[in-house]
Amino acid sequence: MSVAMSLGTDQILAAAEAYAVELAAKAESLDRGAVFDKEILDEGAALGFVKLIFDENLNLDLSRMPLVHDITERIASVYPPVAMELGVMRLVSYLLARYARPAVKDRWLRATIEGQAYGSFALTEPHAGTDLRGMSTVARRDGDNYILTGEKCWVGFAPVASYAIVLSKLESSERDAPTIALVVDMSSTGAVGETGPELSGFRGLSNGVLRFENVVVPAANALQVDGFAGMMDGLNMARIDAASYACGLLRAALEVSVERAATRTAFGKRIGDLPSIQIKLGRMRAAYHTARELAMRATETYMEGNGGDQDIISIAKMTASDLAREHTDQAMQIFGASGLIAYSRVERLHRDAKATQIFDGTSEIHETMLGRRLVNAFSKDGHGGSYMPSWSINQPADNITGA
Known part of the structure; x- marks a missing residue:
């Protein structure tokens, strides 16, 4: 049984927090050298961060995907490459478990989720x-x-x-x-x-x-x-992970910006007392919560099976990555010249956020797919209502859902 299987949620999150702290101490040197750190990746696998989507018998169990998001977000907030590598390990493990024949599964699945093989x-x-x-x-x-x-x-x-x-x-x-x-x-x-x-x-x-x-x-x-259908199923999982990376970058941008605003002085007072800085922080906080809620909603649809709701997943990935790019830029602005220092945390956040707008489907392809489906739905049913939130004004509040 993996470490993750034997621990409760709070203990798993505590283990992930300790892992993130360890990773944060290495992040600048890893970024400077563009180094693949197998040792720390293997540690993440040993802690069970890949096994979270399986039960003790290595059968798929997606019920802990919200926990996967929390762990992914936390790791991405300090060093996104490791968060992505763990995500790829989960992704190929998922595809093997769901679609591979027994002999192929037996050869690669356990080895992958335990960090003994990379796919x-x-x-x-x-x-x-x-x-x-x-x-x-x-x-x-x-x-x-x-x-x-x-x-x-x-x-x-x-x-x-x-x-x-x-x-x-x-x-x-x-x-x-x-x-x-x-x-x-x-x-x-x-x-x-x-x-x-x-x-x-x-x-x-x-x-x-x-x-x-x-x-x-x-x-x-x-x-x-079907090859395309199976890989798109996997790609949807990757896109949810990409939204989680962007959430981690937003979280980090907010953390460093609040600290800077509260401790940096100019003209005899904190820069955080300036309305222009407060506005940036307020919008940054709203952006983080928006991205997180969308990522969690995408995660919930994936848990339901059949590859999740492709529209919600696209919305989450596109919105989270675009917001991460916007607000890591604002974090750099809050830091001024210090934000331009190569390999500093703020400068790394700024670079990494841009990448989230490109991989696993660019922001442009996601907005195009969403727009195309709206037009096609309107042509089919005359109003496109199947792509709008469904609720009734007469429903009690706790029954209102955004489908």
Whole structure:
């Protein structure tokens, strides 16, 4: 039984707090060196932060996803790369548990959630980012195997992955070709993981490129789901995590800004006594609570199964990341010239927040998807009401819900 399984919620949160404090002490040096810290990641796995979505028998149990958010937010508030790495470990574990055949699951699931193996979630390609249908990776059937050829980029754990869950077209590179998701052993001939370009934000994240040249993958390694549908299920989990990272950045921005406002003096008084600073802090607090509530709502829909409510998840991811970008910028403004110091906490928050607007679907694609569904719903039913909150003025307050 994992540490997480044997502890109550308060104890798990206390363990996460101690972990975050330890991580905070290393954050600047890790960011400066863009270092992948396997030791501290393995510690997070040992504490059970990946196992939280499983019961004691390693069956999926999403009831603790709100707790996952709280832990993810806290870790992201001090050093987002580790929060993301733990998130990728949960994501691939989820896909294995839900869709992999028993032999594949037996090989990789326990090893992943205990930090003994790293798995990559491979979607994006050099010339097909948001436009996944434009990908060119292809798997062709050859007897009891698939032959996989292609390239994926911006892939978590790519340089150190033991295996990768790879979205591929089947038999053809045509835009509308059917898709498949394959669990690829990265020790296979023709499979290579490489370190990618150095990033300005989320420095220290293990990220890079996967290349596949006629890699033989057993047919039994295919996930038992349409490739695109299964990976979108996983992507929805990743987007909820992305909202959690943004919440952590907002939380950190608020913490450092309040301290600065209360302790920094100018013209004989605290800068926090200036209305202009108070307005920034007030809006920052509102932004944090807004982002957190949306992230929790997205989490609740995912707990209900079927990949969650895609609209609520998009709203949460887009809003939280955009607010994180806006208010880490305001935090830098509150710090003035001190906020520009390279590798300082405020400067790191500013860089990391920008990244949340790009990965797991840019803010632009989320707003586009939301807008398109509204127009399509209106065309279908004449008012688009299925995408609006549903309530009645005659309902008691505790029965009013935003569907």
